[in-house]
Amino acid sequence: MSIDLEALYIDLHQHPELSFQETRTAGIAAQHLRDLGLEVEEGIGITGVVGVLRNGDGPTVWARADMDALPVEEQTGLAYASTATGVDPAGHTVPVMHACGHDMHVTAMIGAVEQLVASRDEWSGTLVVIIQPAEEYGAGARAMLDAGILDRYPKPDIVLGQHVTPFAAGIIGVRSGTQMAASDGLTVTLHGRGGHGSRPHTTVDPVVMAAATVMRLQTIASRETDPQGVAVVTVGSIHAGLKNNIIPAEATLELSLRYPDDEARANVLASVERIVRAEALASGAEREPEIRTDHTLPPTINDVDAVARVTTAFQRALGEAAVIDPGMITGSEDVSWFARDAGAPLVFWFWGGVDPATFAAAVAGGTVAHDIPTNHSPLFAPEIHPTIEVGVTAMATAVREFLG
Structure with missing residues (x-):
């Protein structure tokens, strides 16, 4: 049967x-x-x-x-x-x-x-x-x-x-x-200084820091990768804050990165780290961001x-x-x-x-x-x-x- x-x-x-x-x-x-x-x-x-x-x-x-x-x-x-x-x-x-x-x-x-x-x-x-x-x-x-x-x-x-x-x-x-690309999954934690939503000048806002970081990360594929090459930088999730009038102390981004070979991987990972750290510095962060690798897959x-x-x-x-x-x-x-x-x-x-x-x-x-x-x-x-x-x-x- x-x-x-x-x-x-x-x-x-x-x-x-x-x-x-x-x-x-x-x-x-x-x-x-x-x-x-x-x-x-x-x-x-x-x-x-x-x-x-x-x-x-x-x-x-x-x-x-x-x-x-x-x-x-x-x-x-x-x-x-x-x-x-x-x-x-x-x-x-x-x-x-x-x-x-x-x-x-x-x-x-x-x-x-x-x-x-x-x-x-x-x-x-x-x-x-x-x-x-x-x-x-x-x-x-x-x-x-x-x-x-x-x-x-x-x-x-x-x-x-x-x-x-x-x-x-x-x-x-x-x-x-x-046949398929290599990939890394990263978790990025951006550290700000929390406070009242009515007094943003007393804080370092990690939500704004995260928004700037997400936008800048898009330039890795569009401006730092050869148009004939392959690179994918996806921010799949953003988490920050619990209430509309509280500026939180940190924001978390989860990234999915894709590339065809080890050289492209090294370039993309270096760019991600440079951008994350630069945006934190530009925002006045008092603590370095954390970048954690959650998984790595070969091509x-x-x-x-x-x-x-x-x-x-x-x-x-x-x-x-x-x-x-x-x-x-x-x-x-x-x-x-x-x-x-x-x-x-x-x-x-x-x-x-x-x-x-x-x-x-x-x-x-x-x-x-x-x-x-x-x-x-x-x-x-x-x-x-x-x-x-x-x-x-x-x-x-x-x-x-x-x-x-």
Whole structure:
């Protein structure tokens, strides 16, 4: 009896869980893997799952899917939309949504494993399935590696992963070299001197300091980066004050930085530090600002030879026109830690989740940026079919390419 992948997807979509809290999702994935005959272990790197399918002599392939959701309130209007809430690390109750498609990643992985089990007389080797927590924190891969998975399971000859994205459903995007940018997450604390809102001259206002800092940070990409280069500096959150007539003592900014390589990273980080400290000085701050690195992710770099093999396999399975080079994506991933720590090649690709007619109309009208919701949007929702089927085919095809 085959697994009802649509029902699995809808169930996971309706029950999203925040990073390192994915106990229900992990349990469901683990049970499906057990039912398919894999050796399964749970609780690796807090909530991670590893399943092993040994099928004779041959290479070892690690196939990875992530499973955490985001603190986003779903606005898709779908009958199966999430109404779930969770508690974030600060102790706040927040809405939770699979706004990045990790529910689709788990679903496609389970479907691919089902296909591989059914066709095990046609391939030989070892498949290691990784259901990873906390990709959104950039911490889940590291947590599983720190838990010793390289020592506890067969080491990979290749690491594979995929991500649903706002391409037309049926399209696969993969490229050699840098597929996704490196990133850092920073928390900047600006120290002022608080006081009464009616007497601003007796204070050093960190809100004004923060506003000036945010505006100046935008010049890093627009005025300090070669127009042919890539740099993203996003201030994703600002926190300051509790009441309209109190000037607070400090303001906090949370930054997301993206770059293609180490040289660009060094330049952007130096610019951020220079600007933050200069704006604090210009504001008369009596205490140096604090800049804390919350996470660092390397660029996702695909192996040239392995990508050539996978591309050919995808073209055979899905048609030559279905496979494109999407260019470097400025989003970031932690999947490459698995390949880097193992010294193994990586192939990470994207597959489309938008109704093809809807996508074509947006392209024709020049409204893709406006009409096609992206990952992390409260409106993001992959078209169930054929997104599931293409994701299953892509993962199973890539695994078979290296275990054939």
